[in-house]
Amino acid sequence: MKTRLSGLAAIVIAAWALPYGLGTYTIHVVNIALIYALLAIGMGLAMGISGQINLAQVAFFGVGAYGVAILTTHSGYGFWAAAVLALLATIAIGLFVGIPALRMQSHYLGIVTLGLALGFINWITNADITGGADGISGIPVPTLPGIDLSSEYLYYYLEAVVFAVGLAFGLFVVHTSLGRRLRAMRDDSLAAGSMGAEIPLLRMTAFLLASFYGGLAGILYGGLIRYVAPETFSISNMFILLAMVIIGGRRSLVGCVIGGIGLTLVREWLSDFSTYAQLGYGVVVVLMVVFAPTGLAGIPARLRALRRHRRGHRATRAELRPFTAYEPVEDLAQEPGLLRIEAITKQFRGLRALDEVSLTVDAGEIRGIVGPNGSGKTTLFNVISGFYRATSGTVHFAGTDTTAARPYVLSLSGMARTFQNLRLFGQLTVRENILVALDRTRTRAIWRYALWQPGVIAQERRLRAQADEILDRYGLTDFAESPPAALPYGIQRRIEIARAMAARPRLLLLDEPAAGLNGEEVQQLIAIARSIRAGGTTVVLIEHNMGLVMSLCEKVTVLSSGKIIAEGTPREVVAAPEVIEAYLGDSELSELPPDQANVPQQDRAKEATS
Amino acid sequence: MQDTFQTLVSGLSLGAVYALVAMGFSLVYRTMGLVNFAHADIAMIGAYAASTFYLTSKLPFAVAMIVAILVTGAIGLVIERVLRPLENKDFDLMLIGTIGFGIVLQAVAILIWGTTGRAVPSPLASAPLDVFGIRIRPYDLLVMGVAALAVVALSFFLSRTKRGAAMQAVAMDHEAATAVGIDVGRSNALAFAIGAGLAALAGGLVGPMLYVDASLGGALGIKGFAAAMLGGFGSINGAVVGGIAIGVLDSYAAGHFQGYSVLVTFLLFTVAIMIRPTGIFGERTVSRA
Numbered sequence: 001m002k003t004r005l006s007g008l009a010a011i012v013i014a015a016w017a018l019p020y021g022l023g024t025y026t027i028h029v030v031n032i033a034l035i036y037a038l039l040a041i042g043m044g045l046a047m048g049i050s051g052q053i054n055l056a057q058v059a060f061f062g063v064g065a066y067g068v069a070i071l072t073t074h075s076g077y078g079f080w081a082a083a084v085l086a087l088l089a090t091i092a093i094g095l096f097v098g099i100p101a102l103r104m105q106s107h108y109l110g111i112v113t114l115g116l117a118l119g120f121i122n123w124i125t126n127a128d129i130t131g132g133a134d135g136i137s138g139i140p141v142p143t144l145p146g147i148d149l150s151s152e153y154l155y156y157y158l159e160a161v162v163f164a165v166g167l168a169f170g171l172f173v174v175h176t177s178l179g180r181r182l183r184a185m186r187d188d189s190l191a192a193g194s195m196g197a198e199i200p201l202l203r204m205t206a207f208l209l210a211s212f213y214g215g216l217a218g219i220l221y222g223g224l225i226r227y228v229a230p231e232t233f234s235i236s237n238m239f240i241l242l243a244m245v246i247i248g249g250r251r252s253l254v255g256c257v258i259g260g261i262g263l264t265l266v267r268e269w270l271s272d273f274s275t276y277a278q279l280g281y282g283v284v285v286v287l288m289v290v291f292a293p294t295g296l297a298g299i300p301a302r303l304r305a306l307r308r309h310r311r312g313h314r315a316t317r318a319e320l321r322p323f324t325a326y327e328p329v330e331d332l333a334q335e336p337g338l339l340r341i342e343a344i345t346k347q348f349r350g351l352r353a354l355d356e357v358s359l360t361v362d363a364g365e366i367r368g369i370v371g372p373n374g375s376g377k378t379t380l381f382n383v384i385s386g387f388y389r390a391t392s393g394t395v396h397f398a399g400t401d402t403t404a405a406r407p408y409v410l411s412l413s414g415m416a417r418t419f420q421n422l423r424l425f426g427q428l429t430v431r432e433n434i435l436v437a438l439d440r441t442r443t444r445a446i447w448r449y450a451l452w453q454p455g456v457i458a459q460e461r462r463l464r465a466q467a468d469e470i471l472d473r474y475g476l477t478d479f480a481e482s483p484p485a486a487l488p489y490g491i492q493r494r495i496e497i498a499r500a501m502a503a504r505p506r507l508l509l510l511d512e513p514a515a516g517l518n519g520e521e522v523q524q525l526i527a528i529a530r531s532i533r534a535g536g537t538t539v540v541l542i543e544h545n546m547g548l549v550m551s552l553c554e555k556v557t558v559l560s561s562g563k564i565i566a567e568g569t570p571r572e573v574v575a576a577p578e579v580i581e582a583y584l585g586d587s588e589l590s591e592l593p594p595d596q597a598n599v600p601q602q603d604r605a606k607e608a609t610s
Numbered sequence: 611m612q613d614t615f616q617t618l619v620s621g622l623s624l625g626a627v628y629a630l631v632a633m634g635f636s637l638v639y640r641t642m643g644l645v646n647f648a649h650a651d652i653a654m655i656g657a658y659a660a661s662t663f664y665l666t667s668k669l670p671f672a673v674a675m676i677v678a679i680l681v682t683g684a685i686g687l688v689i690e691r692v693l694r695p696l697e698n699k700d701f702d703l704m705l706i707g708t709i710g711f712g713i714v715l716q717a718v719a720i721l722i723w724g725t726t727g728r729a730v731p732s733p734l735a736s737a738p739l740d741v742f743g744i745r746i747r748p749y750d751l752l753v754m755g756v757a758a759l760a761v762v763a764l765s766f767f768l769s770r771t772k773r774g775a776a777m778q779a780v781a782m783d784h785e786a787a788t789a790v791g792i793d794v795g796r797s798n799a800l801a802f803a804i805g806a807g808l809a810a811l812a813g814g815l816v817g818p819m820l821y822v823d824a825s826l827g828g829a830l831g832i833k834g835f836a837a838a839m840l841g842g843f844g845s846i847n848g849a850v851v852g853g854i855a856i857g858v859l860d861s862y863a864a865g866h867f868q869g870y871s872v873l874v875t876f877l878l879f880t881v882a883i884m885i886r887p888t889g890i891f892g893e894r895t896v897s898r899a
Contacts, residue, residue, distance in 0.1 A: 053702060100880055104887045107645035107705055108843075111835045112880055118832055119873035126869030235828050239713055246706055279717035285710030289703050290695055 015160050019153045027152050031224050033264035034159045035217045040244045040260030041170050041253055042213025048250030049174055050206035051186030053110035056097045057241055059120040060211040062233035063090045064218020069136040069228045070129055079142040079223060086222075087215045094211020101203040105189075117238060125230045135229025142223045149223065159220055166216060170253045172453065173209070176460050177439050178446055182206060184425045184436045191423035194385060195436050196411035196503060201443040236278075240267070243281045247288055248295050251427070255297025318482075320491055321475030323528050326535030335363035337396070338538055339384065339507060344393035346379055346562075353379040355562040356393070363506070366529060366539045368553035368570070370546070372582055376562040377542045378420055381509050385417045386410045398506060412440065416505035418496040420512045420542075424484040430495055431480040434467045437502035467502070474498040474528075490521045497528060501537070508532060510541040514548050526552050550574075558582070615744050617861050623750035625857020626757035627816045631834025632841065632849035633764060634808030640781045640844035641801035642697055644704050648689060648711035649809050650831015655715055656682045656810025657817045657826055658723050661730045664817075671733035675814045679807040685715070686806025690799050697798065712827070719824045727823025753815050760811060761850055764804075768846070777801055781844075833860065836879050842889030851890055 019027055039061055046054040067086025071077045077085065100112045124130040131137075141150045142158075149155050173179045184192040185202050193199045222228060240263065248259020263281065270277040288295060294302065339361040346354040353376045361367050371377050382388040384395055386407040394403045402410055416437070425433050441459070448455045471477045474494055484492055493513060500508055510529070514522050522545065529552055533539050543549050549556055550570045558566040558573055560582035566573045573579055635649050656678045663674035689711050696704045734752055738745040768774040779787040780797045788794050816830060837856040841848025859878060863871035883889070 051702075053705070100884055103884050106701055108839060108883070108887065110645070110647075110705060111832070111839060112883060115832055115836055115876035115879060118828075119876040122872035123870060236713075236716070236825075239709055242706065242709060243713065246710075275717050275720045279714055279721070282710050282713030282715075282717060285713065286692060286707055289707035289710060290692065293700065293703050 015164075019156050024152065027156055029265065029268045031152055031156055031159055032268070033261045034156075034163045035221050035224070036241070036244065036264045037257045037260035038163055038166055038213055038217040038220070039241060040248065040256040041166060042210040042217070043241055043245045044248075044250055044253050044256035045170060045173070045182075045213065046206045046210035047245060048252070048256070049179060049186065050182040050202070050209075051105075051189075052098075052101055052203060052206045052210075053106060053113070054097075054207065054210050055110050055114040055238060055242070056117040056120075057210060057214050058233050058235070058238040059097070059117040060090050060094055060214025061218045061221070062120060062124060062228075063093045063211075064215035065222045065228045065232070066124060066130055066136070066218075067215070068219050068222035069139050072140050073136055073138055074129065079140055083142075083219045083223075086219055087212070090211045090215025090218065091208060094207045094214070095204055097211070098204050098207025101207065102200050114235070114238075118235065121230060121233060121235070124233065131229075133230060135227060137227040139222050139226040139228070141226065152224070155224055159224075162216065162220060166213060167253065167257060169449075170209075170213075172456075173449060174253060176456050177435075177441060177463070178205070178449060180428070180432055180436055181439065181443075183428055183432075187425040187427050188423050190387065190407075191419065191425065192436065193407040194387075194411055194417055195499070196408050196440060197436070198408050198443045205443065205446060240281070243285045246285050246295060247281070249297025251294060252297035255295050258296055318478035320479075320494070321477065323475055323494075323524060323531070324473045325527070325531040326473075328534040329536035335398075336360075338363040338398060339540070340394075340396040341380075341384070342394045342396075344380070344383055344395065345391045346376075346383055346388060347391040353562050354383065354390075357559070357562070357564055358393075359557055359564065359567075361507075361538060361540055363538050364533065364536075365555060366533050366541070366553050368549040368556040369540065369542045369559060370544070370549055370556060370573075371559035374561075375559040375582075377559055378511060379562075380559070381417065381511055381542060385415060385509060411503060411505075412442075414504075414506035415509070416500040416503045416507070417509035418493075418500050418511055418513060420515065422492050422496060424492060424495060424499070426483065426485050428483070429481050430476060430484055430487075431467055431471065433484060433495060433499050434470050434502045435463055437499045438463050438466050438470070440503070470498055470502050489516050490518065493517060493521075493525075494528075497525075497532075501532060505537055507538045507540065510539065510543075512542055512544065514543055514545045522548055546574075612743050613865070617865050618858060619744060619746055619750065621858035621861030622854060623747075623753045623857070624816075624819065624861060625837075625854035626754045627812050627819070627830070627853075628834050628837045628856050629850045629853025630757050630760060630808055630812035630815070631830060632838035632853045633761065633846060634805035634812070635834060635838045636841075636844050636846060636849045637764070637801055637808070638805040639838070641777055642780075642784075642798045643701065644693070644697065645701075645708070646689075646802075646805065647705060647708040647831075648715060649708075649805065650827035650834065651712040651715035651719075652682050652685060652806045652827075653809040653813035653816075653830050653834070654822075654824065654827030655685065655719060656806075656813030657822045658719055658813075659810065660814030661728060661817045661822055662723075664733070665728075665730065675811065678814050679810045682806040682810035682813075683803040686802040686804075687799055689806075690802035694795065694798075716824050716827065723824075725824065727821050727826075729821055730817040732818040749818060753819070756811070756815060760808065761846070764808075764846060767804075773797070773800065833875070836876070838889075839883055840879065840889050842891035845889070845891035848889055848891035 018030070022030065039057060042060065043054065043057045046052045064086050067089045068079070068082045071082035071085055072079060097113055097116050101109050104112065125133050143149065147154050149158060181192065181197045181202055182205070184195065185197055185199060189199050244259035244263045245256050247263065248257065249255025267277055292299060292302070337360050341357060341359040344354050344357045345352065357380060369377050369380065379388065383390050386402070386405050386409070390403060394401060396402065397410065397415060398413060425436065428436070471480050476495060476498060479487055479491065484495055493516070497513065514525055517525060526548060529539055529541070553570060555568065556570050556573045557564055558579050565578040565582055566576040631649065631653055635646060638644055638646050659681050660674050660678035663669045663677050664671050669677065689708070693704055693707050696707060732749045734748045738747045768778055776787070776792045777797050777800065779792055780794050784794050812830065820826065833856050837852035838849050839852065840855055841850070841852025860871065860875050863874040867874045
């Protein structure tokens, strides 16, 4: 902490002293570099943090700069009034450009945003109000009492302050609730949605942040150069900006800043050989993408990992500690029909994955859903948890109709799920994975980021204390700072359950929780599931492992080809001829005595699935 | 009415070029899931190369075109080889990698051909035909004809030849394709080379219609991508329909909104793609998450 503070102090002093050692031209270049660094932060927040391929950042820059130019020269506003209005205009445009992100992602979004940026460039080069290709000159000098901002030296201090506040705010966002959700959305938007993250609003937030920084940079540019023309906002500058973010490291704001400042300086330094410079950074982008996808900012971590790898295992071995049971709730909520599914049909083109499925789960149950592969079990979960919209039929959860509810709504109303093929947030630590689910605030609470930051910090403290508790309960404390992908499979499965339970759900859906677990781990799973139920959470699980289902569930529902073919106690179900036929195909071959299905877990009941 | 048809005709010939761009783009996308942002710049290199061999080396237009196609095909092979480690892994990184290649190609073009562009005279110098009062340039007909021929040839290649069938198999499931003995790397390289060749064809053909300079790729490319998206990513038929749609839209926008045609085109395109993100023939889900 002390070294950090002194490091920060050294940077502040260096930034303060910097202009004293620089000539007039160099300080101009530094001023430009700071503007690009701000732009790069916005780009990094959208692309690296939130995973939204935003190729319109240069247009946001342009809207800010042209906004100030038009409002001061045409409409006669003062610089600061114009700046505020221009910033608002940029954010409005940013939200508009972000709308397509609600419907498409990845390269689709890239092409659409690039197209819109091209449209903006087309407009500024042709409109009268923007001065066409000549641009707008004569933007007034921003005024500050007692400081003459026409001096580039003094303007540097204005920029440095805005930049420092902007960077600090960006880092604050990234490392607290909002940024964590954005990163979770980037890693796996489906899982993030099922943890209560409002994906559409978060995507718009990403564009809001990108345009906010873009607008800020544009305003500073207008005040510095006092002249705007289309060539500053061209597509090739967009790609340079992209190069800055990729070379610096898109997932780290500090990396984006390093890329922004570094590339601007190099570009200025090589301005006589601009084509060779362009060739150079194109090559560097390609090399970075192939060999160092995390950019310059990611290199220290990669080196550390390499060194650790060479040195072998760490001295202190992390271990999975035993699970601490939940406090049993005395009076399990007597609510019949916590989950009521009526005549659900799900059609995928020609395939009827679910056919008039009706099912009621009472509060306090542990319900097993079994069935051969392709019988529609996971589809049923996806319909219940809001990933799929049923073709017909209704789903009621806790008394309300949730047939058409989005996953985040269901999560907020007390439903949690795990996934068959593990959907942990790969770039987040285990602790952060838990924190994402713990965080029950709605996205609209982000106003606090603008107006009441202490509230965010207080909430963050609370969440972290709770996360420690959950990590401890699930025996995961040793892995709190590890990325989940580096951990053994069984531990990842447990993290998924811990994450789902962090939301304190009333209903927990487990999709094949025992897949890939060894015998001992299955036993632990049974204990965990029992304790979860005793703690007052109803459990529904899909499982192939018949032993697990037999020993855990009081009631089992059997699906086959999208239809429910049997329901009852495990013993009844195993004896039902329809079930035997569905599993073995031919009832004559199935001389399976009911006892045999009660064999312990290590048997994995493979015979039942094949 | 006559104006409308006149616009339609010029839109069709430009649309044929966009369709060629979109086709190469889609071929690469469906085979290896790679969104090749350098595609546009490959087309630009193709335009320059074709015009150089045609104007400077005095080769016949058709021969110049073939040489240009070979040159860009080789560039395609290089790009594919460099980015191969990322194939089927990180989608967004691959996309950014191709943008990097685009930057490199633009710089190379400026180094070789300079910053001033060039106008390429039409190889068919005859006077425009007059059909019911609509003036049709013979060159426009040539462009449409060549584009149509390319569509037929590509479809034939994909459906009737062994290598084409292998490429289709890789597109559907690259692991299963490996299992049945298809060399996925070689198949991808071939797809990339053909895609680059189609880009060069588009670039070479558009040379006499537009002005050839280093920024040609930008204009041609983004509209080509838009065409591919509108038609449905990865669909060859979609690329043709989308290309013509964007060409006609572009030509109407140019007629009615003059300077703001690009803005109008992309706003309309955005609305269309918002309504139907998978495009006309697209069946893939858009959100890959």
